[in-house]
Amino acid sequence: MARYFPSAVALVLVGATGLTGWSSSVQAQGSLFTAAPVEQSRFILVGAPIGKGERSQLNIYEQRSSKRACFAVDGSLPAVVDPLLARFDFTGICNRYIDGNGYSLRIGGDDLGTHYRLSVVRTDGDMHLLAIPTRDTSNPTLIVARAGGSGVSSSDFLKLDFEPGWQLMRRQYGQRTLGHLYVFSDTWPGSSDENVTAEEVVEEEVVVEEVAEEETVEELVVEEVVAEEEVVEDITPEASTVESAD
Secondary structure, three states: OEOEOOOOOOOOOOOHHHHHHHHHHHOOOOOOOEEEEOOHHHEEEEEEEEOOOOEEEEEEEEEOOOOOOOOEEEOOOOOEEEOHHHHOOOOOOEEEEOOOOOEEEEEOOEEOOOOEEEEEEEEOOEEEEEEEEOOOOOOOOEEEEEOOOOOOOOOOOEEEEEOOOEEEEEEEEOOEEEEEEEEEEOOOOOEOOOOOOHHHHHHHHHHHHHOOOOOOOOOOOHHHHHHHHHHHHHOOHHHOOEEEOO
């Protein structure tokens, strides 16, 4: 079930009837890109600790070939991920997407990378992947994925499972498939959590405010974006935040 956390702390819950105004306000001009399907089983979303684990960030690992495992998963709710690709040269075997240069939010036909950032937030007893508005804070904050538990240690890499309706897609320009990934939903999720209280929303929103460290991505014209994608595909893992080596 999807939940909405508006970005000001002093808020009350709203129902699905408010979504029309919210969604239209961020559907600025659609997108010059399209979204192409990917094989979901090749990818894993990970809440990766930063530093000593006080905070976490979204990593996405892709298994490109069967030559060697890129990651291992142990347990469930939460499942702990061992990022095996960090211990060998994963050229041609794995991809690793570690920030907004490698992934962004897309809903239907709208690229929302300049309107939303994807942030991993620890809450009491769980870890959430949130899509947080960056321009108009009256827009909803969306729960995109969750770990289903907080893990034993703050240094654990935790597997994030998509909420219903979310999946990964790949950015496409014309007939050309690019390296950038979309965290994608066909439509704006509807709210059906009847038992969520205003106090729960406020408590989790306070945590969100504390981890709002990412900078808003500036808008790029299509020629600049395509040029960046071309560079991404040609550079080595060490030089790119979309760590792909062909």
